[in-house]
Amino acid sequence: MSTTGAQAPDEFGLIAELFAPLSAGCPGALNLTDDAAFLAAEPGFDTVATMDAMVAGVHFLPDDPPELIARKLVRVNLSDLAAKGAVPRHLMLAAAFPKGTGMDWLRAFAEGLRQDVEEFGVSLIGGDTVATPGPLTLSLTALGRVEAGRGLRRSGAVPGDHVYVSGSIGDGALGLLAVQGRLAGLPPDAVATLAGRYRLPQPRIVLGPALVGLARASMDVSDGLVQDLGHICRVSGVSAVIEAERVPLSDAARAAVAMDQSLLALVLTGGDDYELLFTVPAGAARGIESLARRTGVALTRIGRIEAATQAAGVSVVDADGVVVPLPRGGWRHF
Ligand SMILES: [Mg+2]
Structure with missing residues (x-):
């Protein structure tokens, strides 16, 4: 991971600059200024939730381009929603950045998120960023929706299929x-x-x-x-x-x-x-x-x-x- 560039600002500055713009598609995310996001329940739909984590050195190489790390994180989660027949709506990110992660790296990571938020029509509605003495660790929760009771499961296969x-x-x-x-x-x-x-x-x-x-x-x-x-x-x-x-x-x-x-x-x-x-x-x-x-x-x-x-x-x-x-x-x- 690059450590060049200015040191990161505090957590609130980081959220305001890099992540709040990604919440624009969801008014209930309150521009990431509150403790939680508010999502209206949609009658006739099930909310489908999934979460995948990625750790540097395990799921990607620490020097992989930050944009691509961000986009793969989004995509592996959206793949799980797709497999359940769900249309993706919202993302929540928990990120543990190694101490000393530079602003250049973080901006590139947020840019990767932005590209996929736009491409897939989803919003980042919350999450948490922390510093860690360990490797970069990312967890994304993706929420989607499917007509109530009609989501696809692993359990429906029958002989002859x-x-x-x-x-x-x-x-x-x-x-x-x-x-x-x-x-x-x-x-x-x-x-x-x-x-x-x-x-x-x-x-x-x-x-x-x-x-x-x-x-x-x-x-x-x-x-x-x-x-x-x-x-x-x-x-x-x-x-x-x-x-x-x-x-x-x-x-x-x-x-x-x-x-x-x-x-x-x-x-x-x-x-x-x-x-x-x-x-x-x-x-x-x-x-x-x-x-x-x-x-x-x-x-x-x-x-x-x-x-x-x-x-x-x-x-x-x-x-x-x-x-x-x-x-x-x-x-x-x-
Ligand atoms: Mg899967």
Whole structure:
């Protein structure tokens, strides 16, 4: 983290200068001058709340650009709201900045927040900033809304459902390798594409709400496709089969796997994709096709839900339908 530039002003000055402008879309936030924000309850809607924390050295590199740290923090949270079918509305930020964090760094961080507040039409309605002797630690709470009782859960999958993912899978995990300089054999534009997908994921905020009434179970892919589908299986009391050949890869990911076949395991089990993973009744294929056209987001059927097996988990099969044994917590390549 940069320590150049003027030292930060006191907490109140910091809030007034950097964060209060981000509350403009929500009158009840009172320009961040009060102890709390006031949100009118909206009849007919459920409020959907989620929170994700990020720690320097764990979830991002301490010298990553502050704008991108801020935007990824926003986006991973909006991805969770999208997966529940919710439209994002409000954010609350708890930030523990290392002592000596410079104003330049803080301004860049706030600028990243501003860009995404604008892009996604949300407001920062409160939070807390403190100094810490430890690493930069950020926690964001995101609030959204969905028609009462219609929010999407992990628990609705039933045997016979088809399993879909949005976009492409594996770019996040490959992007981390790209950022670390570990995909040196790949063309520079592919490396840049993957790194961009890791640093600035695209939450599916239009697709998610459009899945309400269509998807039976839904979540976002943050911990890896196989593990996350396992979460749906566990709470739904079912098992699932993924057809490896169907899993959609971007051109850049395809190039990486062509270079090194062992990276296919990372594609299936790595994290940070922030795509939506959902199940629909087998008869919903037409609705899914028209939704993909309407939203401009690729939706790919990658497998099916089956009755719970003893393993109650996810199996991956190859092109011949042969089950590929999955080592605990990971995946063995072909
Ligand atoms: Mg999630």
